[in-house]
Amino acid sequence: MVDVVWLIPALPLAGFLVILLFGRRLGDPGAGYLATAAIGSSFVVTAAVFFDLMSMSAEERRHVSTLFQWVPVGDLRIDLAFLADPLSITMCLFVTGIGTLIHLYAVGYMHGDERFSKFFLYLNLFALSMLVLVLGENLLVTFLGWEGVGTCSYFLISFWHERESAATAGKKAFVTNRVGDWGVMMAMFLAFEAVGTISYGGLNAAAESGALSDTTATAIAAMLFVGAVGKSAQLPLYLWLPDAMEGPTPVSALIHAATMVTAGVFLMTRVNPVIAVSHEWVTWLIAIVGLATALFAATIAVAQHDIKKVLAYSTVSQLGFMFLAIGSGAYVAAIFHMITHAFFKALLFLGSGSVIHGMHHEQDMRRMGALRKLMPVTAVTFIIGWLAIAGVPPFAGFWSKDEILLYTYAKSPVLYVLGLVAALLTAYYMTRQVILVFFGEARWKDHAHEHGAHGDLGVHDDADTAHADHAGHAHTPHESPAIMLIPLVVLAGLSIVGGAMQLPFSKDLHFLEKWLEPVIGFGEADITGTWPYDNKYLLLGIAIVVALAGIAASVMVYAKKKATPIEPVVLEQGWYYDRAVTAFMGGPGRKAFDGIAWADAKIVDGAVNGVAKAVEGAAGQVRKTQSGFVRQYAAALGVGVVLLLGWFVVIRGIL
Numbered sequence: 282m283v284d285v286v287w288l289i290p291a292l293p294l295a296g297f298l299v300i301l302l303f304g305r306r307l308g309d310p311g312a313g314y315l316a317t318a319a320i321g322s323s324f325v326v327t328a329a330v331f332f333d334l335m336s337m338s339a340e341e342r343r344h345v346s347t348l349f350q351w352v353p354v355g356d357l358r359i360d361l362a363f364l365a366d367p368l369s370i371t372m373c374l375f376v377t378g379i380g381t382l383i384h385l386y387a388v389g390y391m392h393g394d395e396r397f398s399k400f401f402l403y404l405n406l407f408a409l410s411m412l413v414l415v416l417g418e419n420l421l422v423t424f425l426g427w428e429g430v431g432t433c434s435y436f437l438i439s440f441w442h443e444r445e446s447a448a449t450a451g452k453k454a455f456v457t458n459r460v461g462d463w464g465v466m467m468a469m470f471l472a473f474e475a476v477g478t479i480s481y482g483g484l485n486a487a488a489e490s491g492a493l494s495d496t497t498a499t500a501i502a503a504m505l506f507v508g509a510v511g512k513s514a515q516l517p518l519y520l521w522l523p524d525a526m527e528g529p530t531p532v533s534a535l536i537h538a539a540t541m542v543t544a545g546v547f548l549m550t551r552v553n554p555v556i557a558v559s560h561e562w563v564t565w566l567i568a569i570v571g572l573a574t575a576l577f578a579a580t581i582a583v584a585q586h587d588i589k590k591v592l593a594y595s596t597v598s599q600l601g602f603m604f605l606a607i608g609s610g611a612y613v614a615a616i617f618h619m620i621t622h623a624f625f626k627a628l629l630f631l632g633s634g635s636v637i638h639g640m641h642h643e644q645d646m647r648r649m650g651a652l653r654k655l656m657p658v659t660a661v662t663f664i665i666g667w668l669a670i671a672g673v674p675p676f677a678g679f680w681s682k683d684e685i686l687l688y689t690y691a692k693s694p695v696l697y698v699l700g701l702v703a704a705l706l707t708a709y710y711m712t713r714q715v716i717l718v719f720f721g722e723a724r725w726k727d728h729a730h731e732h733g734a735h736g737d738l739g740v741h742d743d744a745d746t747a748h749a750d751h752a753g754h755a756h757t758p759h760e761s762p763a764i765m766l767i768p769l770v771v772l773a774g775l776s777i778v779g780g781a782m783q784l785p786f787s788k789d790l791h792f793l794e795k796w797l798e799p800v801i802g803f804g805e806a807d808i809t810g811t812w813p814y815d816n817k818y819l820l821l822g823i824a825i826v827v828a829l830a831g832i833a834a835s836v837m838v839y840a841k842k843k844a845t846p847i848e849p850v851v852l853e854q855g856w857y858y859d860r861a862v863t864a865f866m867g868g869p870g871r872k873a874f875d876g877i878a879w880a881d882a883k884i885v886d887g888a889v890n891g892v893a894k895a896v897e898g899a900a901g902q903v904r905k906t907q908s909g910f911v912r913q914y915a916a917a918l919g920v921g922v923v924l925l926l927g928w929f930v931v932i933r934g935i936l
Contacts, residue, residue, distance in 0.1 A: 282333040283344040285326065286365040289373055290412040292323040297405040304398030312398035313388035316405045320384050323412070324377035331370050339799050342367055345418050345482075352421070357473065362418035364481065368800040371616065372415035372547055375623045376540055380408050382768035383538075386631050387531035389764035390638060400440060404535070407433035411540040415547055420469045420479040423548070427465060427512065430541045431458045437536070438528040450524035457521040461511015461545075468504035471497060481551055488554040489803050499559040505552060506567060509545030515574045515604060519597050520859045526589040530634030533589060537596040538627035543619050546603045550612050553804030557610075568608025568692065572699055575601030577856070579706035583713065584852035587644050588633045591714050594855075595670065596626060598703060602685055605700060610806025611688035613783065613794045618681035620793075621779045625669035625678055628772035632663035635761040635769065636718060640725065646714065651723035655758045658766045660719045662773040667715045669776040671708040672828035677779030683824045684785065688806060690813035690820065697813075701827050708831025713846075716839040725758060785817060 296319025304312050334342045344365045352359035363369075384404060391400050410429025417423035432455075439451025472479050475497045476487045484501075487493040509515070514522040522542065526533055536542060549556065549567070556563060578597035585591045599622050606615035637644055639656050653660035669676035672683070682704060690697035760766070784790040808814045837843040854860065906917075 282326070282329040283365045284346065286330055286344065286346045286363050286416065287348060288326045289323050289330070289377070290363075290409050290416065292319050292326065293405045293409040293412065295319060297402060297409060300398055300402045300405065304402055307398060309392060309394075309397040310388050312401045313384070313391070316401035317381060317384040317388065319405055320377055320408050321381040323408070324374070324381050327370060327373040327377050330365055331374060334365065334367065334370060335796075339795075342799050343482075347418075356477065359419060359421050359479065361422060363416040363422075364418040365416070366800055367796050367798075368547070368550060368616070369415050371620070371797070372543070373412060375620055376408065376411050376415065379538060379623050379627050379772070380404075380535065380540070382771055383531050383535050383627065383631070386534075386634070386765050386768040387529070389762050390531055390634055391529060396440070400437075400529070403433055403436045403440070404531075407437065407535065407540065411544070414544055418480060418482070420465070420472065420481070420484075423551075424462075424465055424469065427508075427544060428462065430544065431455060431462070431512075434458075434525070434536060434541055437532040438525045440528055440532065444527070447527040450521075450527040453524055454521040457518050458511050460518060461508040464504045464507025464509075464511070465548075468501045468508070471501050471504065475501075485552065485554040485803075488552075488558045491558075493555070493558065495558055495560060498555050499563055502552065502556045502559040502563045503566075505548055505555075506563070509549050509604075510570065511545075512548075513542050513545030513600050513604070514597050515545075515570055515601065516577060517858075519574060519578065520855075520862060522597055523590055523593040523855070523859075526587070526593050530589070530630060530637060533593070534627045534630035534634070537593065537630060538623045542596060542600055543623070546600070546607065546615055546619055549604075549607050550616060550801065553612050553801055556607075557804040564608045564610065566608070568605050568689075568696060571601045571604025571606075571608055572696055572703070573601070574598070575605065575703040576699060576706075577601075579703050579710065581852055581855045582710040583706060584848040584850075585710075586646055586853070588636060588646050588649075588714065588718060589630070589644060591646075591710060592626070592629050592633060595629075595707065595711065598707060599626070599670070602682060602700070602703070605689055605696070606685040609685070609688040609692040609696075610804065611685060612801040612805050613791075613797055614681065614684040614688055616797060616801075617783045617793055618678075618685055620782070621669065621677035621681040621776070624772055624775040624779045625666045625676075628662060628666040628769060628776055629670065631765070631769055631772065632659055632666060635659040635765055636663075638761050638765065639758045641758075643725070646717040648725050649718045650721045650725065651719070652725075652758055653719040656719075656760045658760060659769065662766075662769040663719065664715060665773040665776050667711050669779075671711050671832060672704055672824060673708075673832075674825060675777070675780065677776050679824070679828070680780035680784060683821055684783065686824060687785075687813055687817055687820055688808060691806065691808040691811045701823070704824065705827050705831040708828045709835045712832045712835035713839050716835065720840060785821065 296316050299315060299319075300307065300312050307315060334344075345362050346365065347360045347362040349361055350358065351361040384401070387400070387404065391397055394400065407430060410426045410433055412426070414423050414426025414430060417426060435451045435455040438454050439447045442448045442451070469479050472484050475493060476484055478484065484493070488498055511518045522537070525536055528536075556567075575598045578594045578601065582591050582594035582598065585594060599618070603615045603618055603622075606612070606618065636649070636652065636656065636659060639652070639659065640649065643649070665676070669678040672679045674680075686697060686700050686704070689700050781790075781792075783793040813820060838846050851857065
C-alpha cells in the first residue's frame with residue numbers, strides 16, 4: 282500500500298474538483314456527503330498504509346513516492362514526491378480521521394446555508410493542502426501545502442465575509458502567516474546553499490553525519506522556527522488565531538485541532554536532527570517561547586466570555602506546551618500531545634458548536650447555564666473533553682501533558698514550575714467554562730426574547746438567519762441532530778482511551794515512541810537516569826494535584842460562589858496586545874510602510890529609471906550625428922584623418 286500513498290491527497294483533490302464542477306447540482310446535503318466520503322476514503326487509504334508500514338521492520342519504514350521531477354534548474358533538482366514514514370502517516374491518520382468527523386458534523390451544522398457546497402469545496406481543498414504539507418518529501422513540497430492551508434484558512438475564516446469582522450479576521454490570518462512563510466523560505470535557501478538539496482532525507486543525513494556545520498544548522502533551525510511561530514500561533518504572531526473564531530465552528534475545529542496549527546510542530550519534529558546539532562540557544566529559545574505562549578494565552582482565557590474564544594486561547598496555550606516539549610528534546614511527547622489535543626480540542630470545538638446551534642447562535646457564556654438537562658449528549662461529551670484537557674487521569678490529555686512536564690523538568694526545574702502554573706490555569710478556565718455553560722442557573726431564560734433567536738452581543742456565529750432556526754425551535758435551547766452528535770461521541774471515546782498509546786509505566790507500553798523511533802531517534806533527549814525520570818511517579822502525582830487544585834478553585838469561585846471571580850479587563854482584552862499591534866500598524870507602522878514604499882519608488886526605482894533616462898538622453902544626442910548625408914560622413918572621416926596625423930606627428934614625434 283505504500284506505493285499508492287499518493288492516493289491520500291488525491292482523494293480530497295477529487296472531491297474538490299467534483300464539487301467545483303457539480304457543487305450546485307449536488308446541493309445541500311449532497312455536496313457535504315461527497316466531501317465527507319472523499320476525506321473518509323483518504324482515511325481508509327491512510328490506515329492501509331499504516332498497517333503496511335507496521336508489518337515492516339523499523340529500518341524499512343520509509344518510502345518515497347515520486348510523481349515527477351518538478352523543478353530542474355541548474356544544480357537544483359526537486360521532485361514532487363511524497364514521503365511515507367511513521368511521522369507523516371501519524372499526521373495523516375488524525376488529519377483524515379478527525380477531518381472526516383468534522384466534515385460529517387458540518388453537514389448538519391451548515392444545513393440551510395446558501396453557500397453550502399462552496400463551504401465543502403473549501404474544506405476538501407484545505408484537507409488536500411494539509412496532506413501535501415505533511416507528506417512532502419522535501420521542503421518545497423511541504424511549502425506548497427503550507428501556502429495552501431494558509432490560503433484556505435483565509436477562505437474559511439472569512440467565509441461569512443458580509444461581516445466586516447470576518448473579512449478582517451481572514452486578512453489578519455493571511456498576512457500574519459506571511460511573516461512565518463519568510464522564515465521557511467530563508468531556511469530553504471540556506472539548506473540548498475549548505476547541502477545542495479532541500480530533501481528532508483539529505484538535510485537530516487547531513488546533520489547526523491556532521492556534514493552540516495553547527496552554525497548553518499542553527500540558522501536553518503531558527504528560520505524554520507520563525508515559520509512555525511507564524512503557523513502554530515506562538516508569541517508574537519499568535520494574534521490571528523483568536524480572530525479565526527469568526528469562521529463557522531467546523532472551521533474552528535479543523536484549524537485549531539487537527540490541521541493548520543499543528544504544521545509548525547510537525548515541521549520542527551521533521552528536522553529534529555538539524556535542531557539537535559544546532560547551538561544550544563535554539564532549543565532554549567523554542568522552550569521559552571512555547572512556555573511564554575502557554576502562560577500568556579492561559580491568563581487571557583480565564584477572562585473570556587465567548588465560548589469559542591476560551592477554546593481559541595486554550596489552543597494557543599496547548600500549542601505552547603508542544604513547543605515547550607520540542608525545546609526540551611521531547612519530540613515523542615510533542616507528537617503525543619498533538620494527537621491527544623486533536624481528539625479533545627476537536628471534541629470541545631464541535632461541542633461548543635452544538636451549544637451555539639442549540640442556543641440559536643448565542644456565544645456569550647453569560648447567557649447560558651444549566652444546559653446539561655436540555656443538551657445531555659453535548660454536555661456529557663463536552664465534560665469528557667474538559668477532563669482530558671484539564672489533565673485528569675485516565676483521560677488522554679493527562680498522559681501527554683505529564684510526559685511533556687517530565688522532560689521539561691529534566692531541562693530546567695524553573696521551566697517545569699512555570700509549566701505547572703500553565704497547567705493549573707488550564708484546569709481553572711476550562712472548569713469555569715463547563716460551569717457557566719452546563720451548570721448553575723439557566724441564564725438564557727432572562728435573554729430569550731430580548732433579541733430574537735440570535736441575540737445581539739456581536740459575538741455570535743452569525744450564519745445566515747435562514748439556517749438559525751432550521752430545526753424549528755423558537756428560543757428554548759435544544760439538542761443538536763444526530764449527524765452532529767455522532768462525531769462528538771466518537772471523539773469523546775478517543776479522548777478517553779487515546780492516552781493508551783504512550784503510558785509511562787513500562788517501556789513495553791511506549792507504543793508511540795517505538796513507532797516514531799526511526800524518525801526522532803537522533804534528536805530525542807535521553808533523560809534516563811536523571812532525577813525526574815527516577816521520580817516520575819512523584820511528578821505524576823504532582824500533576825494530578827495541580828489539575829484537581831485548578832478544578833477545585835474554579836468550582837469554589839463559579840459554582841459555590843465562595844469568592845469573587847478575577848476577570849480584569851486587561852485579561853479580557855488580551856493584555857491589550859492585539860490592540861497595540863493594530864494601533865501600531867495603523868499609525869507609525871503605516872507611515873513607516875508608506876516611507877519604505879516612497880523610498881522604493883523614488884530612490885531604488887528612481888536610480889534605475891535615472892540611469893535609463895541618462896542613457897536615453899545620451900543616445901538621443903548621438904543619434905543626431907546619424908543624419909544620412911554622405912557629405913557629413915566624409916567630412917567627419919576627413920577630420921578624423923587629420924586628427925590621427927596630428928597625433929602621430931605632434932605626440933609621437935613621427936615626421
